Amino acid sequence: MKRHSRQRDAVRNALCSVKSHPTATVVYDMVRAEFPNISLATVYRNLAEMHQSGDALMLTTKSGAVHFDADTSQHSHHCCLTCGGVSDVFIELPNLCEIANETGCDAEYYSLMFYGECDSCRSKVKN
Amino acid sequence: MKRHSRQRDAVRNALCSVKSHPTATVVYDMVRAEFPNISLATVYRNLAEMHQSGDALMLTTKSGAVHFDADTSQHSHHCCLTCGGVSDVFIELPNLCEIANETGCDAEYYSLMFYGECDSCRSKVKN
């Protein structure tokens, strides 16, 4: 039976409160503001639990960094080639799974990551 | 100046000779047939080099396993939810980067991974 814990709430709230896509250690730093003694293992445990229960996405970028996202609706992501930051991309796309399934490829869902420069890095380059 | 080495050739050939998408340790095992003393570090070094020079893709699946692909043309992949195997998906898709760019998102290229069951695992389930 699952019990309530303040640490678990803090991890969930930390992830849900941001639109950025923090890594485990970033979530750790966020939660430590409230729970200075929280263990990194606890953060990993709760993030893994959220992922397994379907409450969080795990996004692995080209560099191998693992980012978490509390928005589990089907949407795409963008990874900045300069700063490595991950952001949401909400664009209208055809039903990619359907296209794949029509060709005999079993696709239940997909992960789509665009690579390029984020707005922030693009404007810095111009300066 | 870059020099020639038989080990490097062996790593490149191993990756280019298969349509599967081996992980570093699988490439290591392949190359060891020819070079029993080759070091895993050498395999990693040469795979990283191929990736940096644009001669190989690095594909990270949901589970975090890193697979290599010598086919660097823009195409999609499929990862089996049962066995974890990665395979190519050559389907006609709209120009996703163009769609993203039109919305102001800078996309130079993308990585698209479908998740579902591979043919092999699907037929096993039926038995």
Place this chain on the structure above:
DNA sequence: GTGGATGCAAACTCTTTGCAAGGGA
């Protein structure tokens, strides 16, 4: 002969696990 590439082992990063102590219900 020179210096890039290798093999080995150690280091390193990220993540998971074992276990005793803590704390919700």
Place this chain on the structure above:
DNA sequence: TCCCTTGCAAAGAGTTTGCATCCAC
């Protein structure tokens, strides 16, 4: 009280690095 959750530390997996040796040029 019960036993799930935590914190700590140690283990583990995957990958990288330092360095002496090797070998292509």
